[in-house]
Amino acid sequence: MTVPVDASVGPAPGARPATRAGRPDARASRPVGRAMPDDVLLDSLQIAGLVPFSTVDWPGRLVATAFLQGCPWQCTYCHNPDLQSCLEPGSVTWAEVADLLASRRGLLDALVLTGGEPTRQPGALAAARWARRNGFEVGLHTAGPYPSRLAALLDNVDWVGLDVKASAARYDGVVAAPNAGRKAGESLRLVLAAAERGLGYEVRTTVAPGMAVDTLRLARELRDAGVATYALQQARAEGTLHLRDAHPPGWDEEFAGLVEDVRALGFPALHVR
Template identity: 30%
Template sequence: MHFLKLSIGGIKDISTIDYPEEAVTVIFTCGCPFKCPYCQNWAFFDPKNCKDMEIDEIIALLTKYSKFTTGLTITGGEPTLQGKSLIQLLKRAKKIGKIKLDTNGFYPEIVKEILKLNLVNYIAMDIKAPLVPEFYGRVCGREDIGDKIVKNIKKSYEIISNRKDIKFEARITIVPDLIDKEEDILQIAKEIKNVNILTLQQFRSDGGTLDPIFNEKLSPTREKILKLAKKVSPLVNQVRIRTLVGGEEIIND
């Protein structure tokens, strides 16, 4: 019997946009060490929006949905916050199909253990800002631990980029008046140039944000994001943009 539980905000039975070229079940975990003011998954901060599910129960659902999917994406919140339970889930889910993990990189030892055990095929890591503690802490809403955040993200980046058999995507959310300047995006690209894919994604407030101030901000246009993508394209292997109007587009290959 398996009695470990995972705090879950929701499970989407099938998605074709959360793992490139795959149809997957998506698990949204609860809790996060960051308080990004523009966060769209703000509901997963509130325990009343979450449910503790036994690993057995989750695996049963994944098995049921596997008739129509090729794997699993686990996102959040921050999945690695629930390290022991996450690892137990991944060990058992690996038999069902391919696994993609979304992470903010704050828990490098959990990332290291997951890769040591060969539990995932794909990791997408959110890079919130240039790797400068004060800046990063401000964007994450955690200026009190900016040094620790940057130190841990650098560790996670090194751990993942050393595994050439794992698909590694870095994602930057372009947020008006916070992280949308060309020089900042270029600096990030230089700092993470070993990723397989760099995705610039569009901030959206239509589902609400953690800080209500950001509810009033307009999404950056596709044209603005495309312009930024073309600037960074010489620095990384592949650049993509993700917008409401254009979906996911490959800019260079």
């Protein structure tokens, strides 16, 4: 989801900057496993934007959505390329997020952490714990590039939207990163195991022109892995750096055919966006 300019929250006047000297706090790159106080981790968060009300980031919930800066993968159809850099300072402090949630207790159901890739930042775990302690559910959008960090988060969130990009054979090329397919597969297994303990989840794939054949192959892999809830999302060109045309001639018909082929695989729940 792209941060709407008129809906994002910037630094409050006189607020403590999200980073020091315009550079991200080095603590943001430390592993989740390090024992650091939650207030320190929250202070280290690089938050690129905050949407105070959303009905689309967690189906069936009214949420506030925090966009965490930085992602190790570079998908060609990424519609938030400004959030890829891990060196950009945050424009929203955690204090602003906490103040928003506190002021809308009883109105909002949940906090959703998205990105970028929220599991890149150790403070995501602290944010999830804070939200739950204060009566909010927590949703997480992730592509799963950090399985060990995801494992730590899964006991502290209520719903996960897991982005699975491509079939195992094509994964590393699609995201322009080595070992990405292995990490995504491990993260999928973690989410499915957590789902057996009651975690809500959705696996989704963004489909750009030229990806239909591979997406059907991926859908078969996901079905065989035990995925019950799957979503197909059409890529859009707006905001991307490399996808010039999301609707070339014949693509709408090809995508419709893909949807029918995936539907025939028998997922208990299939969503198309």
